[in-house]
Amino acid sequence: MSRGAVRGGGAVLLFLLVWEIAARMIFVPAVLPAPSAIAAEGWARWLSGALQWDVLMSASRLAVGFAAGSLLGAFLGLLFGAFAPVRRILEPLVQFLRFIPPIAWLTPVLIWFGIGEEGKWVLITYTTTFMVLLNTLAGFAEQHRDRMRAARVFGAGSWETFRHVRLPATVPWILGGMRIGMGNSFQTLIVAEMLASNEGLGQLILNSRLQLSTEGMFVGIAGIAVLGILADSAFRAATRRMFQRYRLGW
Amino acid sequence: MSFIAFREVGFRYGEREDAGNSILRGLDLEISRGTFYVLLGPSGCGKTTALNLLAGFEAPRSGSVLVEGRPVQQPGMDRVVIFQGDDSLYPWLTALENVEFPLRMMGLGAAERRSRAEAWLARVGLANHAAKFPHQLSGGMKQRIQIARALVCDAPVLLMDEPFGALDAQTRTILQDELVDICAGSGATVLFITHDIAEAIILADRIGVMRAGPGSALKDEFELDLPRPRNRGSVEFAAVYDRIQRVLGEEVQKVVMREAAA
Numbered sequence: 003m004s005r006g007a008v009r010g011g012g013a014v015l016l017f018l019l020v021w022e023i024a025a026r027m028i029f030v031p032a033v034l035p036a037p038s039a040i041a042a043e044g045w046a047r048w049l050s051g052a053l054q055w056d057v058l059m060s061a062s063r064l065a066v067g068f069a070a071g072s073l074l075g076a077f078l079g080l081l082f083g084a085f086a087p088v089r090r091i092l093e094p095l096v097q098f099l100r101f102i103p104p105i106a107w108l109t110p111v112l113i114w115f116g117i118g119e120e121g122k123w124v125l126i127t128y129t130t131t132f133m134v135l136l137n138t139l140a141g142f143a144e145q146h147r148d149r150m151r152a153a154r155v156f157g158a159g160s161w162e163t164f165r166h167v168r169l170p171a172t173v174p175w176i177l178g179g180m181r182i183g184m185g186n187s188f189q190t191l192i193v194a195e196m197l198a199s200n201e202g203l204g205q206l207i208l209n210s211r212l213q214l215s216t217e218g219m220f221v222g223i224a225g226i227a228v229l230g231i232l233a234d235s236a237f238r239a240a241t242r243r244m245f246q247r248y249r250l251g252w
Numbered sequence: 253m254s255f256i257a258f259r260e261v262g263f264r265y266g267e268r269e270d271a272g273n274s275i276l277r278g279l280d281l282e283i284s285r286g287t288f289y290v291l292l293g294p295s296g297c298g299k300t301t302a303l304n305l306l307a308g309f310e311a312p313r314s315g316s317v318l319v320e321g322r323p324v325q326q327p328g329m330d331r332v333v334i335f336q337g338d339d340s341l342y343p344w345l346t347a348l349e350n351v352e353f354p355l356r357m358m359g360l361g362a363a364e365r366r367s368r369a370e371a372w373l374a375r376v377g378l379a380n381h382a383a384k385f386p387h388q389l390s391g392g393m394k395q396r397i398q399i400a401r402a403l404v405c406d407a408p409v410l411l412m413d414e415p416f417g418a419l420d421a422q423t424r425t426i427l428q429d430e431l432v433d434i435c436a437g438s439g440a441t442v443l444f445i446t447h448d449i450a451e452a453i454i455l456a457d458r459i460g461v462m463r464a465g466p467g468s469a470l471k472d473e474f475e476l477d478l479p480r481p482r483n484r485g486s487v488e489f490a491a492v493y494d495r496i497q498r499v500l501g502e503e504v505q506k507v508v509m510r511e512a513a514a
């Protein structure tokens with residue numbers, strides 16, 4: 003393990019230790035349960051199978067929405083980037099929609115798709131699509147005068163310039179948009195699960211409050227953190243390997 | 253008819269002409285086939301603009317830029333460019349793939365692309381760095397990739413915009429000598445931009461000195477018949493240097509005075 007990882011792990015352990023002491027000495031468990039109590043609650047839920055189910059539900063919603071949103075966002079971004087008229091026509095619409103937080107669509111989505119899985123897929127797809135699209139457009143907006151000039155000198159037509167110069171230059175932006183989109187998808191997911199779901203980590207947090215189980219709330223919160231770290235690490239590791247030549251910044 | 257000709261070329265940015273925005277005014281310049289022509293001038297005099305016009309990146313406001321009697325319309329593989337910085341290399345392509353790029357655009361098959369590109373990489377001394385990406389290479393090595401990428405096209409005209417300007421003095425000297433060797437065998441006509449008199453003397457068959465801008469044009473030309481390879485320490489070298497320095501020095505002085513006044 004690297005020195006940085008050891009230090010980072012040490013910081014987490016120290017944080018948990020301080021929390022443990024503070025929880026035992028200062029707070030009552032209903033306000034702030036100790037990490038050990040949260041771990042015990044998590045373990046109990048794991049043994050019953052309930053925790054796995056919540057994680058699986060949340061993860062599957064994220065996976066579907068993230069995959070669909072990434073594909074759709076990249077497709078639209080490339081379409082906008084390749085065809086300037088398409089961008090001119092549709093960009094005002096994008097600018098109109100961009101300030102509406104995805105969760106604002108929750109109520110209409112509930113009416114259109116009901117409380118089932120489809121509604122969550124739609125919301126997370128929307129969240130991801132937007133981040134990927136906006137980032138891809140930012141990538142296309144970046145000017146590389148000499149690269150473009152070299153392409154013209156060396157005989158590239160407009161399609162070849164797109165395929166061999168502008169598209170590769172945008173790859174890191176697309177992947178960066180996917181990463182941000184994944185982060186934002188967690189927010190959308192948790193709110194959607196709290197307000198309109200019977201399963202998932204968001205519902206675990208809300209339900210625990212209703213059952214006065216502060217430990218359960220923190221199990222849900224910790225579950226989100228762990229799921230997020232795992233998803234992001236997996237994404238970074240996979241893209242680093244697949245897109246080695248693009249020198250991603252992670 | 254000369255091979256390359258600038259006739260009464262004017263260029264400016266912006267629609268209406270005013271005191272400051274005219275870059276070139278009435279530039280006449282002829283380059284015969286196979287000549288290594290170096291354009292010298294103080295900074296801001298429009299020498300890069302002249303190269304951009306010949307490359308087809310910009311169009312003249314007045315006059316014409318001709319290659320074999322035909323006006324330049326757009327960039328093309330008959331006039332390849334070696335750019336000043338290394339931003340023109342594609343960072344996601346290896347050295348070899350960058351050199352293959354023009355061949356790919358020509359539609360050549362993978363095997364031929366590879367063998368031609370490898371031959372040129374070897375020629376510029378990068379045979380062992382073919383699989384490296386530009387960011388893994390030094391500034392001098394990146395300019396070598398650019399040289400290989402331009403020469404792999406077998407273009408009749410090579411345009412070089414201060415290609416060694418950003419390199420350290422040692423690397424620059426080495427690359428100048430290598431460029432002399434490479435161009436001697438190619439038969440290409442070269443337009444090379446620089447503000448470095450010594451570099452011009454090492455490379456050129458003919459040197460044009462431009463006036464200080466705005467509204468610059470050619471001030472004087474020098475025919476160089478020193479035998480190659482040219483020795484930077486020789487008496488003849490120093491004599492030519494001195495003659496050019498006197499002509500160029502006046503123009504540089506104008507720029508300095510104007511900058512001081514502004």
